[in-house]
Amino acid sequence: MADQLTHLDERGQARMVDVGAKDVTQRRAVARALVRMTPATAAAIAAGNAPKGDVLATARIAGIQAAKRTSELIPLCHPLPLDKVTVDAEVDAAAGVVTITAEARVTARTGVEMEALTAASVAALTVYDMVKGIERGVEISSVALLEKTGGKSDYARGS
Amino acid sequence: MADQLTHLDERGQARMVDVGAKDVTQRRAVARALVRMTPATAAAIAAGNAPKGDVLATARIAGIQAAKRTSELIPLCHPLPLDKVTVDAEVDAAAGVVTITAEARVTARTGVEMEALTAASVAALTVYDMVKGIERGVEISSVALLEKTGGKSDYARGS
Amino acid sequence: MADQLTHLDERGQARMVDVGAKDVTQRRAVARALVRMTPATAAAIAAGNAPKGDVLATARIAGIQAAKRTSELIPLCHPLPLDKVTVDAEVDAAAGVVTITAEARVTARTGVEMEALTAASVAALTVYDMVKGIERGVEISSVALLEKTGGKSDYARGS
Amino acid sequence: MADQLTHLDERGQARMVDVGAKDVTQRRAVARALVRMTPATAAAIAAGNAPKGDVLATARIAGIQAAKRTSELIPLCHPLPLDKVTVDAEVDAAAGVVTITAEARVTARTGVEMEALTAASVAALTVYDMVKGIERGVEISSVALLEKTGGKSDYARGS
Amino acid sequence: MADQLTHLDERGQARMVDVGAKDVTQRRAVARALVRMTPATAAAIAAGNAPKGDVLATARIAGIQAAKRTSELIPLCHPLPLDKVTVDAEVDAAAGVVTITAEARVTARTGVEMEALTAASVAALTVYDMVKGIERGVEISSVALLEKTGGKSDYARGS
Amino acid sequence: MADQLTHLDERGQARMVDVGAKDVTQRRAVARALVRMTPATAAAIAAGNAPKGDVLATARIAGIQAAKRTSELIPLCHPLPLDKVTVDAEVDAAAGVVTITAEARVTARTGVEMEALTAASVAALTVYDMVKGIERGVEISSVALLEKTGGKSDYARGS
Numbered sequence: 016m017a018d019q020l021t022h023l024d025e026r027g028q029a030r031m032v033d034v035g036a037k038d039v040t041q042r043r044a045v046a047r048a049l050v051r052m053t054p055a056t057a058a059a060i061a062a063g064n065a066p067k068g069d070v071l072a073t074a075r076i077a078g079i080q081a082a083k084r085t086s087e088l089i090p091l092c093h094p095l096p097l098d099k100v101t102v103d104a105e106v107d108a109a110a111g112v113v114t115i116t117a118e119a120r121v122t123a124r125t126g127v128e129m130e131a132l133t134a135a136s137v138a139a140l141t142v143y144d145m146v147k148g149i150e151r152g153v154e155i156s157s158v159a160l161l162e163k164t165g166g167k168s169d170y171a172r173g174s
Numbered sequence: 175m176a177d178q179l180t181h182l183d184e185r186g187q188a189r190m191v192d193v194g195a196k197d198v199t200q201r202r203a204v205a206r207a208l209v210r211m212t213p214a215t216a217a218a219i220a221a222g223n224a225p226k227g228d229v230l231a232t233a234r235i236a237g238i239q240a241a242k243r244t245s246e247l248i249p250l251c252h253p254l255p256l257d258k259v260t261v262d263a264e265v266d267a268a269a270g271v272v273t274i275t276a277e278a279r280v281t282a283r284t285g286v287e288m289e290a291l292t293a294a295s296v297a298a299l300t301v302y303d304m305v306k307g308i309e310r311g312v313e314i315s316s317v318a319l320l321e322k323t324g325g326k327s328d329y330a331r332g333s
Numbered sequence: 334m335a336d337q338l339t340h341l342d343e344r345g346q347a348r349m350v351d352v353g354a355k356d357v358t359q360r361r362a363v364a365r366a367l368v369r370m371t372p373a374t375a376a377a378i379a380a381g382n383a384p385k386g387d388v389l390a391t392a393r394i395a396g397i398q399a400a401k402r403t404s405e406l407i408p409l410c411h412p413l414p415l416d417k418v419t420v421d422a423e424v425d426a427a428a429g430v431v432t433i434t435a436e437a438r439v440t441a442r443t444g445v446e447m448e449a450l451t452a453a454s455v456a457a458l459t460v461y462d463m464v465k466g467i468e469r470g471v472e473i474s475s476v477a478l479l480e481k482t483g484g485k486s487d488y489a490r491g492s
Numbered sequence: 493m494a495d496q497l498t499h500l501d502e503r504g505q506a507r508m509v510d511v512g513a514k515d516v517t518q519r520r521a522v523a524r525a526l527v528r529m530t531p532a533t534a535a536a537i538a539a540g541n542a543p544k545g546d547v548l549a550t551a552r553i554a555g556i557q558a559a560k561r562t563s564e565l566i567p568l569c570h571p572l573p574l575d576k577v578t579v580d581a582e583v584d585a586a587a588g589v590v591t592i593t594a595e596a597r598v599t600a601r602t603g604v605e606m607e608a609l610t611a612a613s614v615a616a617l618t619v620y621d622m623v624k625g626i627e628r629g630v631e632i633s634s635v636a637l638l639e640k641t642g643g644k645s646d647y648a649r650g651s
Numbered sequence: 652m653a654d655q656l657t658h659l660d661e662r663g664q665a666r667m668v669d670v671g672a673k674d675v676t677q678r679r680a681v682a683r684a685l686v687r688m689t690p691a692t693a694a695a696i697a698a699g700n701a702p703k704g705d706v707l708a709t710a711r712i713a714g715i716q717a718a719k720r721t722s723e724l725i726p727l728c729h730p731l732p733l734d735k736v737t738v739d740a741e742v743d744a745a746a747g748v749v750t751i752t753a754e755a756r757v758t759a760r761t762g763v764e765m766e767a768l769t770a771a772s773v774a775a776l777t778v779y780d781m782v783k784g785i786e787r788g789v790e791i792s793s794v795a796l797l798e799k800t801g802g803k804s805d806y807a808r809g810s
Numbered sequence: 811m812a813d814q815l816t817h818l819d820e821r822g823q824a825r826m827v828d829v830g831a832k833d834v835t836q837r838r839a840v841a842r843a844l845v846r847m848t849p850a851t852a853a854a855i856a857a858g859n860a861p862k863g864d865v866l867a868t869a870r871i872a873g874i875q876a877a878k879r880t881s882e883l884i885p886l887c888h889p890l891p892l893d894k895v896t897v898d899a900e901v902d903a904a905a906g907v908v909t910i911t912a913e914a915r916v917t918a919r920t921g922v923e924m925e926a927l928t929a930a931s932v933a934a935l936t937v938y939d940m941v942k943g944i945e946r947g948v949e950i951s952s953v954a955l956l957e958k959t960g961g962k963s964d965y966a967r968g969s
Contacts, residue, residue, distance in 0.1 A: 020218055020219070020222050020229065020304060020305065020307065020308065021307040022229075022232075022303070022304045022307070023222055023228055023229070023304075024737070027222055027228055028228050028708070028711060028739075029228040029229075029231070029232045029304075029708065029711060029712060029715070030715075030735075030736075030737045031715055031733070031735050031736045031737065032735065033734055033735035033756060034734050034735065035677055035734035035735060035756050035757075035758055041512055059179055060179070063179050063182055063186055069182055069186055069187050069188040069390055070179065070181075070182070070188075072188075072387055072390040072391070072394075072505070072506065073181075073188045073249055073250070073390070073394055075505060075506060076249065076390075076391055076394045076395075076506060076567045077247065077248060077249050077394075079506070079507075079508055079567055079568065080247075080398070080564070080567055081247055083563050083564065083571050084246075084247075084564065086719050087243075087716070087719065087720065088236065088239075088240055088243075088247075088296050088299070089236060089296070089299055089300050089303050090232055090235065090236050090300060090712045090715055090716055091232070091300075091303060091304065091715065092303060093732065093733060093734070094571075094719050094730075094731075094732050094733055095571075095732060096570065096571050096572060096573055096600070096732055097508070097570060097571055098510055098511050098512035098570070098601065099507075099508055099509065099510035099511065099512060100507075100508045101501075101507045101508065103505075120510060120512050121512075122512055122601075123732065124734065124758075128306065129299065129302075129303050129306075132299055132302065133299060136295045136296075136299060136314070136317075137247050137248070137295075139317075140247070140248055140288065140291055140292060140295060140317075141248050141249060141250075143288075143291065144181070144248050144250060144251060144288050145179060145181045145182075145188075145250065146179065147287065147288075148179065148180040148181070149179065151319065151322075151329050152318075152319075152331065153318075154316060154317065154318045155295070155314075155316070155317035155318070156315070156316055157313060157314070157315055157316075158295075158298075158299075158313065158314035158317070159311075159312075159313045159314070160310065160311075163310075170310050172311065183419070187390070187393060187421075188390065188393060188394060188397070189397075189417075189418075189419045190397055190415070190417050190418045190419065191417065192416055192417035192438060193416050193417065194359055194416035194417060194438050194439075194440055200830055228708055231705055231708040231709070231712075231823070231824065232708070232712055234823060234824060235708075235709055235712045235713075235824060235885045236712070238824070238825075238826055238885055238886065239716070239882070239885055242881050242882065242889050243882065245401050246398070246401065246402065249394050249397055249398055250397065252414065252415060252416070253401050253412075253413075253414050253415055253889075254414060254889075255414055255888065255889050255890060255891055255918070256826070256888060256889055257828055257829050257830035257888070257919065258825075258826050258827065258828035258829065258830060259825075259826045260819075260825045260826065262823075279828060279830050280830075281830055281919075282414070283416065283440075338536055338537070338540050338547065338622060338623065338625065338626060339625040340547075340550075340621070340622045340625070341540050341546055341547070341622075342896070345540050345546055346546050346867070346870060346898075347546040347547075347549070347550045347622075347867065347870060347871060347874070348874075348894075348895075348896045349874055349892070349894050349895045349896065350894065351893055351894035351915060352893050352894065353836055353893035353894060353915050353916075353917055377497055378497070381497050381500055381504050387500055387504055387505050387506040388497065388499075388500070388506075390506075391499075391506045391567055391568070394567065395565065395566060395567050398565075399565055402564075402565075404878050405561075405875070405878065405879065406554065406557075406558055406561075406565075406614050406617070407554060407614070407617055407618050407621050408550055408553065408554050408618060408871045408874055408875055409550070409618075409621060409622065409874065410621060411891065411892060411893070412878050412889075412890075412891050412892055413891060414891055441891065442893065442917075446624065447617065447620075447621050447624075450617055450620065451617060454613045454614075454617060454632070454635075455565050455566070455613075457635075458565070458566055458606065458609055458610060458613060458635075459566050459567060459568075461606075461609065462499070462566050462568060462569060462606050463497060463499045463500075463506075463568065464497065465605065465606075466497065466498040466499070467497060469637065469640075469647050470636075470637075470649065471636075472634060472635065472636045473613070473632075473634070473635035473636070474633070474634055475631060475632070475633055475634075476613075476616075476617075476631065476632035476635070477629075477630075477631045477632070478628065481628075488628050490629065518671055546867055549664070549665065549864055549867040549868070549871075550867070550871055552664060552665060553665060553726050553867075553868055553871045553872075554871075556665070556666075556667055556726055556727065557723070557726055557875070560722050560723065560730050561723065571730075572730075573729065573730050573731060573732055573759070574667070574729060574730055575669055575670050575671035575729070575760065576666075576667050576668065576669035576670065576671060577666075577667045578660070578666045578667065580664070597669060597671050598671075599671055599760075656854055656855070656858050656865065656940060656941065656943065656944065657943040658865075658868075658939070658940045658943070659858055659864055659865070659940075663858050663864055664864050665864040665865075665867075665868045665940075695815055696815070699815050699818055699822055705818055705822055705823050705824040706815065706817075706818070706824075708824075709817075709824045709885055709886070712885065713883065713884060713885050716883075717883055720882075720883075723879075724872065724875075724876055724879075724883075724932050724935070725872060725932070725935055725936050725939050726868055726871065726872050726936060727868070727936075727939060727940065728939060764942065765935065765938075765939050765942075768935055768938065769935060772931045772932075772935060772950070772953075773883050773884070773931075775953075776883070776884055776924065776927055776928060776931060776953075777884050777885060777886075779924075779927065780817070780884050780886060780887060780924050781815060781817045781818075781824075781886065782815065783923065783924075784815065784816040784817070785815060787955065787958075787965050788954075788955075788967065789954075790952055790953065790954040791931070791950075791952070791953035791954070792951070792952055793949060793950070793951055793952075794931075794934075794935075794949065794950035794953070795947075795948075795949040795950070796946065796947075799946075806946050808947065
């Protein structure tokens with residue numbers, strides 16, 4: 016089964032897979048991260064957001080910028096000329112949850128799920144950074160791929 | 175309550191907090207990330223790891239390198255001359271879980287919890303990247319601070 | 334006179350000046366950039382800013398992040414563990430001007446004027462980028478140091 | 493009018509515009525930055541430049557390297573596989589002006605004006621850095637796009 | 652003869668060559684670096700490698716990541732969307748040599764020899780870093796291009 | 811002997827060594843790289859260098875900038891606030907050799923030999939890049955540490 020790990024060669028060594036023979040297609044991926052905190056902390060984000068929007072705006076920008084640096088962070092990822100990155104961040108103050116949703120698109124030989132996941136993760140870490148002064152137990156409770164299209168086969172979480 | 179968000183100024187705008195008046199002390203933080211997958215995928219990592227160790231070795235290196243770039247990724251983090259970063263990765267094949275534990279240390283005016291959390295997150299994303307070819311539903315199910323010492327007050331999760 | 338160019342050695346070659354013998358002091362610099370556009374474009378920024386604040390928020394974040402990368406961009410700058418960076422951006426819609434003001438602080442052997450200037454420049458370029466779709470003739474009409482303290486001698490523009 | 497700010501979505505939030513449906517064409521942009529100083533400082537650059545050329549050579553290299561990192565600096569810019577970047581720097585010692593001219597070319601779905609502007613800005617900041625030891629009042633007095641071809645419509649400043 | 656230096660323009664100034672008119676082809680390059688040390692040090696690497704493989708694994712990952720950053724490091728290199736990077740590292744304990752072999756592939760308008768050479772160099776530096784605690788006289792005794800295909804003409808070292 | 815590899819922990823896993831308990835001292839390292847080519851190629855560099863100095867100037871700048879990014883390139887290196895970096899490059903046209911000498915200094919808890927070696931290596935790669943259009947068999951024939959002071963014990967090559 017180990018040989019199914021496509022990033023390892025026949026000797027088990029890490030490698031960047033050759034995508035030179037793959038087709039250039041339009042590829043898209045959507046990922047999500049959940050940041051859990053107390054309702055009071057979530058309310059502070061929502062209130063802080065009311066006049067100037069900076070907590071969530073900062074997280075969105077951080078996520079977009081991180082997507083562009085995915086291949087620097089994840090050793091075996093290919094550098095990709097991204098067509099689009101968006102990061103949304105929504106606060107559910109009552110539930111104490113900030114939901115980050117990141118979408119990446121590219122016209123290339125390989126997909127962008129790591130870019131979407133990296134954007135979501137870094138946006139979530141940015142929210143964490145900005146609220147850690149008022150609550151220390153904040154947790155990024157889930158980072159997951161929601162959907163992916165344009166490669167060999169499509170994927171939709173839960174379907 | 176919004177004014178408790180120390181990264182926002184009185185107008186709600188994002189800012190990098192001034193740490194110039196804080197003491198230089200030895201600071202330490204430990205963070206954890208859990209990567210959940212099927213037992214079969216976890217077994218492939220463990221087996222792939224037997225001869226050459228590259229899945230977990232790659233994740234450890236990626237986490238260490240990411241810790242050093244935290245201030246580039248998280249907009250309001252301070253650049254820090256880290257004293258030490260370690261990333262451990264353990265596979266529980268039966269449970270289908272890879273547990274990442276990252277520790278960062280610094281002698282500086284501000285702490286390293288974001289460095290530990292960033293290391294754990296990027297190591298977890300690297301595990302995800304290396305197994306996504308054999309399982310698509312992998313989830314980073316928790317990223318959290320375990321402990322923190324050396325700042326104004328200490329913290330230990332769950333205590 | 335050429336030997337007064339401290340970044341050139343006796344043969345006129347670029348070098349990073351040795352700051353090892355200089356004192357560690359608290360240093361501060363403030364820089365400014367002006368972005369000139371039509372009043373209509375400035376009004377669009379101000380209006381776009383009303384609900385969510387993203388044009389100026391994006392510019393502020395970009396400036397803060399750029400300050401931290403000054404030594405990567407400016408070849409002979411020293412890497413510095415910045416204590417603080419803030420970037421303010423104000424729109425004067427009637428005059429068609431966005432004024433960026435960036436402040437950097439550090440406790441180190443050399444100053445932060447390039448960090449403040451880089452933050453202001455990149456914030457200004459970010460404003461440019463975000464309005465270039467509605468006006469092409471936008472100009473960054475001035476980037477200058479306003480003040481500097483903590484080094485061998487202080488400086489205040491125009492005094 | 494705010495909806496003309498293409499980097500903002502319908503809620504006023506920053507986004508990286510989707511260029512996936514745009515044509516791949518050869519695109520080119522030229523930008524300029526002016527660095528104003530006293531004639532004595534400009535003469536020092538020219539003289540320092542005579543034997544070894546390092547002030548302007550350093551600025552040219554810094555500008556070229558910055559062009560390649562535009563998408564890391566400007567949050568909503570797309571990463572682009574640049575075909576060419578050149579940066580020229582000319583000293584007019586009598587007028588006390590260094591004129592930076594940067595050209596960028598790409599074969600891609602979006603243009604390179606931010607790359608040309610970033611190259612010119614960083615080259616200008618590098619000149620500033622290298623003369624700040626002999627004159628503190630140096631100003632980058634103008635950063636502007638001179639021309640742009642290959643996109644939906646061409647642009648030439650002042651025409 | 653100086654005008655044969657394609658990175659210099661007619662005035663001898665550094666420039667990034669325009670590759671916009673070149674064909675997009677599949678290009679490949681292989682480079683090698685030799686790291687020479689005492690047999691005892693080489694044996695320590697081999698032994699340390701037995702259980703976990705981390706010295707050579709770390710070098711391989713460092714080389715792959717460096718290949719992706721070639722255009723940031725080498726001023727006149729073009730940014731390239733690499734299709735593949737692999738780095739192999741073999742220890743000859745008796746001879747006291749670690750041989751690094753790096754391969755890069757791309758589908759682009761210009762070649763990847765600098766990417767292969769940068770990967771090999773940084774992998775070799777990483778080996779150096781990891782053994783410098785036990786031997787100080789380690790030397791990277793050769794970094795060279797072994798072969799190159801897909802451009803105007805092919806190349807094979809020694810043929 | 812493997813336990814002497816200080817970058818590996820007791821399980822053979824890569825780690826960034828903890829330098830928190832080490833003294834802050836002034837540390838210095840000098841490294842050298844030799845680039846071997848035909849006398850004709852070396853003469854082209856020397857001639858190209860006469861009027862504008864750009865080949866060697868570009869290599870020097872690339873080396874200085876690379877020194878500042880050592881901890882990003884070499885996975886287990888600590889980020890350091892460098893006090894000084896210089897890179898010299900001399901052409902011996904008759905012998906067909908460009909000799910790069912890089913010096914790095916820091917006031918810190920750990921040394922700068924990797925910074926000096928990285929600067930020398932990247933400067934050598936930059937020379938290679940700029941002459942590869944006229945000669946393909948160029949080799950970086952030696953990268954080595956020349957001396958090191960300020961740590962637990964000093965070192966001088968060949969002494």
